[in-house]
Amino acid sequence: MPVAIVIAALVVGSVLFHLVSPWWQTPIASNWSSLDVALDVTLWICGLAFIVLNLFLAYVVWRYRHREGHRAHYEPENASLEKTLTFWTAVGIVGMLTPGLAAWAKYVNVPQDAAMVEAVGQQWQWTYRYPGPDGVLGAAGVMHITPDNSLGLDPTDPFGRDDKIIESSEMRLPLDKPVKLLLRSKDVLHDFYVPEFRAKMDLVPGIVTYFWMTPTVAGDFGILCAELCGVGHHEMRGNVVVEPQAAFDEWLSEQITFGEILEQASPASRSEMFATADVCVGTSIWSNP
Amino acid sequence: MVTLADDLQPLHHPKTWIGKYVWSQDHKVIAIQYSLTAVAIGLVALVLSVLMRLQLGFPGSIPWIQPDNYLQFVSMHGMIMVVYLLTALLLGGFGNYLIPLMVGARDMVFPFVNMLSYWVYLLSVIVLVAGFFVPGGATGAGWTLYPPQAITEGTPGYQWGIVTMLVSLAIFIVAFTMGGLNYVTTVLQARCKGMTMMRMPLSVWGIFIAAIMGLLAFPALFVAAIMMLFDHLAGTSFFMPTIFSMGQISDTEGGNPILFQHLFWFFGHPEVYIVALPAFGIVSDLISVHARRNIFGYRMMVWAIVIIGGLSFVVWAHHMYVSGMNPYFGFFFAISTLIIAVPTAIKVYNWLLTLWRGDIHLRVPMLFAIAFIFTFIHGGLTGLFLGNVSVDVPLSDTMFVVGHFHMVMGVSPVLVIFGAIYHWYPKITGRMYNKTLGQMHFWFTFLGTYATYLPMHYIGVLGVPRRYYALGDTSFIPDSVSTANAGITIAAIIVFVAQALFFINLTWSYFRGKKADPNPWGASSLEWLTPDTPPTHGNWGEKLPTVHRWAYDYSVPNAERDFIPQNEPPSNEPPS
Numbered sequence: 062m063p064v065a066i067v068i069a070a071l072v073v074g075s076v077l078f079h080l081v082s083p084w085w086q087t088p089i090a091s092n093w094s095s096l097d098v099a100l101d102v103t104l105w106i107c108g109l110a111f112i113v114l115n116l117f118l119a120y121v122v123w124r125y126r127h128r129e130g131h132r133a134h135y136e137p138e139n140a141s142l143e144k145t146l147t148f149w150t151a152v153g154i155v156g157m158l159t160p161g162l163a164a165w166a167k168y169v170n171v172p173q174d175a176a177m178v179e180a181v182g183q184q185w186q187w188t189y190r191y192p193g194p195d196g197v198l199g200a201a202g203v204m205h206i207t208p209d210n211s212l213g214l215d216p217t218d219p220f221g222r223d224d225k226i227i228e229s230s231e232m233r234l235p236l237d238k239p240v241k242l243l244l245r246s247k248d249v250l251h252d253f254y255v256p257e258f259r260a261k262m263d264l265v266p267g268i269v270t271y272f273w274m275t276p277t278v279a280g281d282f283g284i285l286c287a288e289l290c291g292v293g294h295h296e297m298r299g300n301v302v303v304e305p306q307a308a309f310d311e312w313l314s315e316q317i318t319f320g321e322i323l324e325q326a327s328p329a330s331r332s333e334m335f336a337t338a339d340v341c342v343g344t345s346i347w348s349n350p
Numbered sequence: 351m352v353t354l355a356d357d358l359q360p361l362h363h364p365k366t367w368i369g370k371y372v373w374s375q376d377h378k379v380i381a382i383q384y385s386l387t388a389v390a391i392g393l394v395a396l397v398l399s400v401l402m403r404l405q406l407g408f409p410g411s412i413p414w415i416q417p418d419n420y421l422q423f424v425s426m427h428g429m430i431m432v433v434y435l436l437t438a439l440l441l442g443g444f445g446n447y448l449i450p451l452m453v454g455a456r457d458m459v460f461p462f463v464n465m466l467s468y469w470v471y472l473l474s475v476i477v478l479v480a481g482f483f484v485p486g487g488a489t490g491a492g493w494t495l496y497p498p499q500a501i502t503e504g505t506p507g508y509q510w511g512i513v514t515m516l517v518s519l520a521i522f523i524v525a526f527t528m529g530g531l532n533y534v535t536t537v538l539q540a541r542c543k544g545m546t547m548m549r550m551p552l553s554v555w556g557i558f559i560a561a562i563m564g565l566l567a568f569p570a571l572f573v574a575a576i577m578m579l580f581d582h583l584a585g586t587s588f589f590m591p592t593i594f595s596m597g598q599i600s601d602t603e604g605g606n607p608i609l610f611q612h613l614f615w616f617f618g619h620p621e622v623y624i625v626a627l628p629a630f631g632i633v634s635d636l637i638s639v640h641a642r643r644n645i646f647g648y649r650m651m652v653w654a655i656v657i658i659g660g661l662s663f664v665v666w667a668h669h670m671y672v673s674g675m676n677p678y679f680g681f682f683f684a685i686s687t688l689i690i691a692v693p694t695a696i697k698v699y700n701w702l703l704t705l706w707r708g709d710i711h712l713r714v715p716m717l718f719a720i721a722f723i724f725t726f727i728h729g730g731l732t733g734l735f736l737g738n739v740s741v742d743v744p745l746s747d748t749m750f751v752v753g754h755f756h757m758v759m760g761v762s763p764v765l766v767i768f769g770a771i772y773h774w775y776p777k778i779t780g781r782m783y784n785k786t787l788g789q790m791h792f793w794f795t796f797l798g799t800y801a802t803y804l805p806m807h808y809i810g811v812l813g814v815p816r817r818y819y820a821l822g823d824t825s826f827i828p829d830s831v832s833t834a835n836a837g838i839t840i841a842a843i844i845v846f847v848a849q850a851l852f853f854i855n856l857t858w859s860y861f862r863g864k865k866a867d868p869n870p871w872g873a874s875s876l877e878w879l880t881p882d883t884p885p886t887h888g889n890w891g892e893k894l895p896t897v898h899r900w901a902y903d904y905s906v907p908n909a910e911r912d913f914i915p916q917n918e919p920p921s922n923e924p925p926s
Contacts, residue, residue, distance in 0.1 A: 064712060064720055071724065075804065084834065087826045093739035093744075100741045107731040114698065114727050121705045122720060126712065127643070132912060133643040133905035142703070143647055143696065150695045154688045157738050162681060164740035169677040184504045184595070203594040213594070243798040244674075248595040249499035250607060252672065252747060256813030256826050259744040263674045265607055266498060266590025270674035274380075281862070283825045287747035287815050289492045291504035292417040295818040 065123035072115045073235070079108075090257035090278035090303065092239075095164035097259065102160045106153050171273040175241040180232065180284075181212055182244070182251035182264045185293030187284060188212060189232040191222025199319070203247050203266070205337040209330045213247070214319050217338045222242060222320035225313060230299040232284075234276050235309040241273040252288035255301060263288050276303040357456040358446065363887050375461035376887045377446045380468050382512060382778075384442030387468075391475050392435035398427040400846050407793025407839025409820050417819040418506040421490030424817055425507075427480070428493025428514065433522060434475055436763055440628040441526070441564065442471060444770060445557040447534050447778070451877035454553045455732045456533045456540025456888045467532065470525035474518045481507070481514035489515045492817060494618070497589040497610050501582040503596045512582060516575040523568045523575075528843065533561040542876075544897030548652065549916070551875045551901040552645060555652055556631020560624045561657040566663070567620035574613035581605070612671055615666035622759050623662040627655055629766040630697055633719050635901075636769050637701055639715035639873045641708030642912050644902035646714065647700045654693035661690045672743045687737035695728055709912070713871070714788035718769030721796040722762050729758025730798075732807060747817075753803045761799045768795065775856070776870050777877060780884050781863030786854040794848030801841035805834045872913045875901040879915055 071192075089097060125133075179190040179198055190212055192198045199221020205213040211228060214221040234240055244253055246264035253272075254261040262272040284299035323331060371379060402423045405415045413421075450457050458464045481488040490506030491499055498889070499505045500512050505761045507515075537558045541550070550558075581602070589610040590602035645651060650813040667675060667683045701723055710716065732754040736742045745751065768791070775783050809831050814821065821827055826894040869878040881891040895917045903914040 062712070064717055068720070068724055071800065078808075080497055082805075082808050083828065084805075084812040087813055096744055099738060100735065100744070102743050102746065103735050103738055107734055111727060111731055114702065115724055117702055118720065118723055118727075120706070121702060121708075122710060124713075125705060125708045126611070126710050127642075131709050133641065133709040135644060135905050135907055136646070136649045136707070137644050137902075138649065139703075143699070144648055147692060147696060148701045150692050154691055154734075157734060158685065161684060161738035161740050164678050165677075165684070168678070168740060168743070181595050201667050203592055204599060206599065207593045231758050246593075248593045249502060249504070250496055254747070254815065256744070261743060261746065262672050265674040266593045267604075267606065268608075268674060281825075285815055285824070289496070289499065289817045290419065291499055291502075292490070292506060292819075293504070294421075295417070295815075295820055295822065297821075304692075 062123065065119045065126070068115055068122065069119035072112055072119070076108075076112065087256045088278070089259060090255075090276060090280065090282060090291045091259060092275040092277055093164075093168075093259040095160070095167060099157075099160040099164045100283045103157045106157055110153065168272070169233045171241050171271070175239040175273050176235075177241050178234070178242055178300075179212075179243045179245060180231070180253050180264075181247065182253070182286065182290075182297070183247040184249065184291050185286070185297035187230050187232070187253075187297070187299035189227040190214075191225040191227070191316070193225065193318060195220060195223060198243065199224050201245070205334070206247070207330065207333045207337060209322060209326045210319075210334050210337075215338060216323060222318065222323070225316040226310045226319055226322060227316055230284075231302060232299065233309055233312050234303045235303060235306045236276055236279050236303050238306065239273060239275045241271055244270045244272075249290050250288045251290050251297065254285045254287035256285075257281050257282050261287055265310055276301075279303050279305065372661040373465060375457070377450050377458045377461070377464060378778075378885060380464055380797055381443050381446035381750045383468050384446060384471065385439055387472055387475060388439040388443060391430055391478070392439070394479070395430035395435060396846060396849070398423040398430075400843060402427065403839040403842045405819065407836045409844075411645045412890070418490060419487070420819045421492070421509070421817070422488045422506050425492050425495075425515075426478075426488050429519075430478070430630055431760065432493065432625070433519070434478060436625045436759070437526070437621070438471060439767060440625060440763065441533065441557060441561060442529055442800075444553070444559065444628060444767075445529070447774070448553055448877060449533055449536050449557060450540070451880065451885065451889060452551050452875055452901075453537060453540060453545050454876050454890070455536060455540035455758065456890060456894070459535045459540050460528075460532050460619045463528045464532050467525050470521060470528065474521035474525055477514055477521060479516040481511045481518070484510035484514055486748045487511055491548035492692075494611075494614060495578070496614075497607050498579065498591075498593055498595075501578065501590075502600075513579065516579050516582075520572055523572045526564055526568055530561040530565045533557060534565070542894045542897060545876075545916075548649070549897060549900045551631070552634040552648070552651055552655070553628070553631040555655050556627040556629070556634075560627040563620045563627070563659050563662065564624050566579065567617045567624065569617075570613045571617035574610055574617070577613075578610065579874060608670070608673055608675055611670050611675075612667070615669045616663075618669065619666040620659075620662045625759055625763050627659065629722075630655065632770045633766045634697075634701065634704075634723050635875065636658075636715050636719040636766075636773055637704050638702050638902055638904065639871050640713055640719070641705050642872075642904045643704055643708035644904050645700070646703040646706075647696075648900065648902060650696055651700055654696050658690060659694045661686065661693070665690060665737075665809050668737050668742070669738070671739050672746050675794075677783050684737060684739035685870075688734065689739075691730070691734060698727060698730070699917045711871075713772075714783070714785060714792060715769040715773035717792045717796075718765045718772065721792070722765040722769065723755055725765060725781070725796075725800070728760040729754060729756075729762055735759055744813070745810060746811035747815055749806045749816050752816050753806030753810055756803050756806075756916070761803065765796070768792075771856070773871070774877075775859070776866030776867075776883075777880075778884055779860050779863070780866055781859050782866045782870070783859045783863060784855050787851050791848060791851040791855065794851070795845055798841050798845035798848060802838050802845065805838055809834050872911070874903055874913045874915050876916055879917055 286297035489511035587605035590605040
C-alpha cells in the first residue's frame with residue numbers, strides 16, 4: 062500500500078522537479094533550434110508515457126493489493142489489447158523520429174556558403190586556423206609539426222601560406238554566418254563542445270571531422286572538451302567570441318599567417334620545417350627504426 | 351532416445367569438503383561461488399563510486415583524490431559493474447542456479463566445464479584487481495578504453511594498467527564462453543519431459559537469449575582487446591594513426607581509432623541487453639508469482655525477448671553519433687534504436703497488465719519488482735532521447751547520459767537482483783530473510799537511487815559534461831549545480847550505507863532465520879518443487895520431474911489452490 066502512494070508521489074514529484082528545477086538547457090546561441098524542437102517533442106511524448114504508465118502502476122498496485130478472499134483474474138493473453146498498445150507505441154516512436162531525423166538531415170548537409178574554420182585539439186588545449194583570402198585551408202598533418210609549425214601545415218603547399226594561425230585558446234566567429242568547423246586532433250580523441258551551440262563533434266587523430274552551424278547570438282562562450290582525453294580533460298578549455306562581421310574581419314586581419322611565420326623563422330627552423338615535407342609517408346617504424 | 355535430462359546413470363556425489371564446496375561441479379555451488387565473487391568485486395566498484403561522488407559533491411574534501419586516480423575510479427567502477435558484477439552475477443550466478451532447476455535437469459550438461467568457467471572467472475577478477483597495484487596504477491581511460499588515449503601518455507595506467515585490464519577481459523571472455531555454451535546447451539538439451547520451450551519460465555528465456563548474445567558479442571571485445579594489446583606491446587597500428595603526443599611524433603601509422611569504437615560497441619550494446627534480458631525474465635517471474643496471476647501475454651513476452659536480442663546487434667553505433675563516423679549512419683541507427691523500443695514497451699505493458707486484476711502480495715521481492723518497473727520506465731524513456739540522433743547531439747557526453755544508463759542498466763537490474771535474491775533465498779538457504787530489514791533495505795535503495803540519478807539528468811541537459819574531475823570556473827554552470835552535486839552525493843552515500851542492511855540480513859538469516867517452507871510463495875515453477883530444500887546434488891532425488899503445463903497457472907478458475915505446480919497432471923485428463 063505505501064508503495065502505491067510512493068510511486069504516485071514520485072510521479073508528481075518528478076513533474077514538480079521538472080517544473081521548478083533551475084537546470085535546463087542554456088539559452089541557444091546557434092541555428093540549431095531544430096535540435097531543441099526534437100528534444101522538446103521527445104520530452105513531451107516520453108513525459109506523457111512516464112506519467113500515464115507509472116500512475117497506472119500506482120493505481121493497479123493499490124486497487125489489486127491482496128485482501129482476504131480476493132482472487133486474481135486468469136487471462137493468459139488478450140491479443141487485441143496487445144495490438145492496440147503496440148500500435149500506439151509505434152505512433153509515439155514515429156512522432157519522435159520525425160522531428161529527430163528532419164533535424165539530422167539538416168545537420169549532415171553543410172551549406173555551400175559555409176566558411177571554413179579549423180579547430181585543433183591536443184592534450185590539453187585548443188588552437189585554431191582560418192583560411193586566408195583564397196578561402197582554402199592548406200594541407201596539414203602531424204608529421205609536419207615542428208616547434209615553429211605547431212599545427213603541422215605542409216610548408217610546400219601554397220594554399221597554406223595565407224592561412225591564419227591562432228595559437229591562443231580564443232577563437233572568433235562572425236555573427237549570423239554559417240561556418241563549417243573542421244576538427245583535427247594531434248594526439249587523442251577530443252570533442253569540440255559549446256553547450257550554447259548545441260552541436261558537438263569528436264576530434265579523431267588521423268582524420269578530419271566536422272560539423273556546421275550558424276552562430277546567432279553575439280557573446281563570449283566557453284569551449285569544453287567532451288571526450289575523455291586524459292588527466293587534463295576537465296581543464297581543456299577555450300572560448301569563442303561571436304561578433305559582427307566587421308569586428309571579426311578586423312580581428313582576423315591582425316592574426317599572423319603561416320607565410321609570415323615561415324618568413325620570420327630562423328634558417329634552422331625553416332629547414333627543419335621543410336625537412337618534414339620530404340618524409341612524405343611520415344615516420345613509421347619501418348622507415349625509422 | 352534417452353536425453354541428458356533423463357540420464358539415469360548414477361551421479362557421482364563428491365565425498366570431501368573440498369570436492370563439495372571448492373572444486374565443485376554442482377551448478378548450485380558454482381552459482382554461489384560466482385555470486386559471492388561478483389558481489390565482492392562489486393563492493394569494490396561501489397566504494398569507488400562513493401569516492402567519485404565525494405570528489406564531485408565536495409570537491410577537494412579528500413585531498414588524495416586527484417585527476418589521475420579520479421579517472422581510475424571512473425574506469426574501474428564502470429568496467430567492474432558492467433562485466434564483473436552484472437554479467438557474472440546474472441549469468442554465472444542466476445543462470446547457473448536457475449536453469450537446471452527451472453528446466454528440470456540434474457545439472458548443467460558439462461559440469462566440469464562449468465566448474466572451470468568459475469575458476470577462470472576468478473582468475474580474471476584477480477588480474478583485474480592486480481591492475482590497482484601495477485606501476486602507474488589501473489587504467490583511467492574510461493570503461494570504454496578508447497584508443498589512442500588508453501595507451502598513450504597523459505592517461506593514468508597507460509603503461510600497465512591497460513594491459514591488466516585487457517588481459518583480464520580476455521580471460522573473462524574465456525570464462526564466459528565456457529559458461530555460456532553450458533547455459534545454451536542445457537536449455538536446448540536437458541529439459542525434463544514435458545518442458546517444451548514455450549513452457550519455460552521467462553527467467554530461463556531471458557538468460558538463454560542473453561547467453562546466446564554473449565557468445566556472439568563478446569568475441570568482438572576479445573579481438574579488440576587483443577588488437578589493442580598488440581598496438582601497445584608489439585608496435586602494431588590497428589587503432590593508432592600517426593599522432594603527435596607529448597612533444598613526439600609516434601611510430602604508429604595508418605590505424606583508425608573509430609574501428610575500436612565499432613568493435614567495442616558491437617559488444618557494448620548487446621552487453622546492455624545481456625544484463626537486461628535476464629533481469630526482464632526474472633522480474634516477470636517475481637511479478638507473476640507475487641501477484642498470483644499468470645504472466646500476461648507469455649508468447650509476446652518470449653518473442654519480445656528474442657526480437658530485442660536480435661535487434662540489439664544492429665543498434666551499436668547509437669553510442670557513436672558524434673564519434674566522427676560517417677554522419678549518414680545516424681539515420682539508420684536512430685531508426686533501428688527506436689524500433690527496439692516497441693518490443694521493450696510491450697514488456698513493460700505486460701508487466702503492468704500482469705499486476706492488473708491480480709492479487710498483489712507486497713512482499714519484499716515484489717516491492718523490488720514494482721520499483722524496477724518504475725525505474726525501468728524512467729531509464730527506458732530517457733534512452734529514447736539518446737537514441738534519437740539529433741536529440742543525442744547536445745546530450746552526449748553529459749551527465750544526462752550518466753543518469754540514463756545508471757537508471758536503465760544500473761539501478762533497474764540491481765533492483766531485480768535484490769528482489770531475486772530475496773525471492774529465492776528461502777530455496778537457496780532453507781531459511782527466511784528478515785522482513786523488516788528487507789523492507790528498510792528496499793526503501794533506502796529505491797528512493798535513494800532515484801534521488802541520486804534524477805537530478806543528474808537535469809544538470810546534463812544544462813550541459814554539465816561527464817568524466818570531469820572538477821567543473822572549475824565554467825561560465826554556463828551556475829552555482830546551484832554544486833548544490834545539486836552535493837545533494838546527489840549525500841543520496842548516494844545513504845544508498846551505500848543502506849546496503850549494510852542487506853548483508854546483515856542475509857548473513858543473520860543464514861544462521862538464525864526462520865526455517866523456510868519448501869515453497870513459501872506458492873510458486874508453480876519447478877525449482878520450488880525439489881524434494882529437498884535447499885536442493886541437494888542432482889536436484890531431483892530418484893526421479894526427474896515431468897511437466898504438464900506452463901509455469902504460470904496462477905488463480906486458475908475452479909482450481910483448488912491459487913496455483914497449480916508445473917508437474918501436476920491435468921485433473922480430468924481431457925484429450926488435448
